[in-house]
Every structure is written in C-alpha cells, then in structure tokens.
Amino acid sequence: MKNYTSIQNIDNINTWIEEAKELKSNPLKYNELGKNKTLGLLFFNSSLRTRLSTQKAALNLGMNPIVMNVSGDAWGIEFADGTAMNGKTAEHIKEAAAVVSQYCDIIAVRAFPTLTDKEKDESEEVLRSFTKYASVPIVNMESATGHPLQGLTDAITISEHAKISKPKVVLSWAPHIKALPHAVGNSFVQAMQKMDVNFVIANPEGYDLNPQITGDTPIYHDQEEAFKDADFVYTKNWSSYSQYGKILNINADWMITKEKLGNAKFMHCLPVRRNVVVEDAVLDSDSSLVIKQANNRTYAAQLVLKKILENYV
Ligand SMILES: NCCC[C@H](NC(=O)CCC(=O)O)C(=O)O
Numbered sequence: 001m002k003n004y005t006s007i008q009n010i011d012n013i014n015t016w017i018e019e020a021k022e023l024k025s026n027p028l029k030y031n032e033l034g035k036n037k038t039l040g041l042l043f044f045n046s047s048l049r050t051r052l053s054t055q056k057a058a059l060n061l062g063m064n065p066i067v068m069n070v071s072g073d074a075w076g077i078e079f080a081d082g083t084a085m086n087g088k089t090a091e092h093i094k095e096a097a098a099v100v101s102q103y104c105d106i107i108a109v110r111a112f113p114t115l116t117d118k119e120k121d122e123s124e125e126v127l128r129s130f131t132k133y134a135s136v137p138i139v140n141m142e143s144a145t146g147h148p149l150q151g152l153t154d155a156i157t158i159s160e161h162a163k164i165s166k167p168k169v170v171l172s173w174a175p176h177i178k179a180l181p182h183a184v185g186n187s188f189v190q191a192m193q194k195m196d197v198n199f200v201i202a203n204p205e206g207y208d209l210n211p212q213i214t215g216d217t218p219i220y221h222d223q224e225e226a227f228k229d230a231d232f233v234y235t236k237n238w239s240s241y242s243q244y245g246k247i248l249n250i251n252a253d254w255m256i257t258k259e260k261l262g263n264a265k266f267m268h269c270l271p272v273r274r275n276v277v278v279e280d281a282v283l284d285s286d287s288s289l290v291i292k293q294a295n296n297r298t299y300a301a302q303l304v305l306k307k308i309l310e311n312y313v
C-alpha cells in the first residue's frame with residue numbers, strides 16, 4: 001500500500017482487524033521497522049485523538065513524528081492552479097508539498113470540508129493535492145469526505161466486542177448545535193459495508209448521507225424502529241447532505257438516552273457534547289465503548305503505517 005486515503009484502500013477488512021489485534025497485543029514488536037524514518041503530521045484543524053494516537057503509533061514503530069498546525073502557524077497555502085496569488089495565500093501546494101516531502105518519509109494530513117462548497121469538498125482538493133504534489137506516501141487523518149483511520153478503528157472495536165457472529169449495528173444521527181462534516185459517518189458506512197454485520201442507518205428526513213456511499217444500506221427515519229434488537233449504536237451528528245452543510249432543525253428528540261439504547265453498546269468517535277448528542281447516563285455507564293474505541297486509534301494508525309513502511313520504496 002502506498003497511500004491510505006479511504007476505507008476503500010482496505011483490501012480485506014477481516015485480515016486487517018486480526019493484524020491490528022496482533023499489534024495491540026504486542027505494540028513494540030516492529031519497533032525497528034520505522035527506524036530513522038520521519039512521519040510529518042499536518043493539521044489544518046483541531047484534534048486530540050488523531051494527533052496523539054498517530055504519533056504514538058509512529059513511536060511504537062520506531063519512527064520520529066513531527067507535527068505542524070498548518071492553520072495559524074504556517075504560511076497560507078494556495079491550492080488553485082494558475083491563479084495570481086495576490087490574496088491571503090503566500091505559497092502554493094506545489095512548493096509546500098515538495099518541500100515537506102524532503103523532510104518526511106510519510107505525510108499525514110487533516111483537512112475538514114468547507115461545508116459551503118459541495119463540489120470543492122467532494123473533489124478532496126487538499127488531500128488530493130498533497131497526494132499529487134508530495135513525493136512520499138500520504139495518510140488521511142480526516143479529510144472533507146472521509147475519516148478512514150476512524151472507520152478502521154470502529155471496525156476493530158466492533159469485532160472485539162461482538163457477542164454474536166453477525167451483530168446488528170446502527171449508525172444513528174444525533175443533534176448538534178454546529179454544522180458538522182459527513183466524513184466520520186461516510187467512513188463508518190464504508191467500513192460496515194465491508195464487514196459481516198447487519199447494518200442500518202437512522203437519521204431524520206433531510207439528513208440522508210450521500211446515496212453513492214450509503215448504496216443498499218437501509219435508512220430509517222424512525223430512530224426507535226432502527227434501534228430494535230441493536231447490538232451497537234454508533235452515534236454521530238452530520239449536517240444535511242442534500243441541502244449541503246445546513247442544519248435543518250435541531251431534532252433534540254434524537255439525542256441518545258439510556259432508555260433508547262437498551263442493551264446495545266454505545267460508540268462515538270469523540271469529541272462528544274454531553275447532554276446534546278448523548279445523555280450522561282450513557283457515557284457514564286458500562287454500555288459506553290468510547291474510551292476503549294479511542295484506544296484503538298493507536299493500533300489502526302500503527303497498522304496503516306506498518307503497511308506503508310513494509311512497501312516503502
Ligand atoms: N475527528 C472527529 C470529529 C471531528 C469533527 N467534530 C467536530 O468538529 C466537533 C466540534 C464541536 O463539537 O464543537 C467532525 O464532526 O468531523
């Protein structure tokens with residue numbers, strides 16, 4: 001594998017899950033593999049888990065991670081081709097990516113969508129430009145339309161906690177005060193579509209995700225019906241896709257409660273707003289997997305970096 005930009009880069013999710021579990025049981029087994037190799041982490045947006053777990057993963061493989069907050073700390077980067085750069089941007093991605101490639105053996109990038117320009121977001125301008133102009137492998141740390149390190153993490157976590165062979169997994173929309181990206185939802189859908197699970201999505205009318213991603217996956221607009229006999233409820237807010245980037249209404253009654261959850265396990269990528277997305281009683285109970293889930297971020301990232309290092313030319 002050269003780049004890891006999408007869940008579609010996973011050739012066999014069951015094999016990957018087993019490999020990640022092996023790394024988790026012996027995280028330092030390959031601590032010579034990345035010796036004298038540098039991982040550059042570039043953040044255009046905030047992060048706690050991705051920032052730390054990806055560095056931890058690199059350290060477990062013997063790599064040297066270096067981190068930069070691009071927004072604020074670096075020069076504004078221009079992505080448009082052929083433009084006269086007489087505005088806010090000071091250097092072009094052609095130079096920036098080529099220069100960073102001389103300092104780093106792998107580059108990992110976080111860049112959220114605009115949520116105002118659908119075409120631009122769907123073109124994955126930032127991630128695609130790094131892939132095009134960098135001369136080293138690229139890892140997606142959450143882009144405009146996907147968060148494949150999170151999706152792999154979620155697949156590992158479900159495999160670890162499943163009590164039956166084909167568990168029912170529900171991806172449920174939940175309320176939020178801000179317009180949020182579709183990336184986490186998209187990658188979770190793509191990961192579940194590759195796994196042997198009974199997978200459905202629950203969201204209010206107007207919040208269906210990109211139909212090219214959801215495909216044949218059943219979508220319920222009735223949360224209670226979707227949650228029937230669920231083993232896992234994975235919760236996430238996203239803004240409208242059809243009325244791109246908009247909050248249509250708050251739908252506060254879609255908040256996850258202990259009563260709605262029943263015997264299902266609760267999952268969320270974090271950060272999560274308590275008593276808006278999910279009530280305290282869920283997060284503070286044994287039903288919540290969120291902390292264990294976040295721990296798996298390290299092993300998902302470690303597996304991805306290991307696969308890239310093993311194929312490094
Ligand atoms: N990386 C995990 C989620 C990141 C982002 N959440 C957020 O922006 C939450 C911000 C807030 O709650 O203010 C998202 O939904 O894609």
Ligand SMILES: NC(=O)OP(=O)(O)O
Nearest residue numbers: 047048049050269270
């Ligand atoms: N889940 C996740 O990606 O968290 P951060 O945004 O804190 O990295």
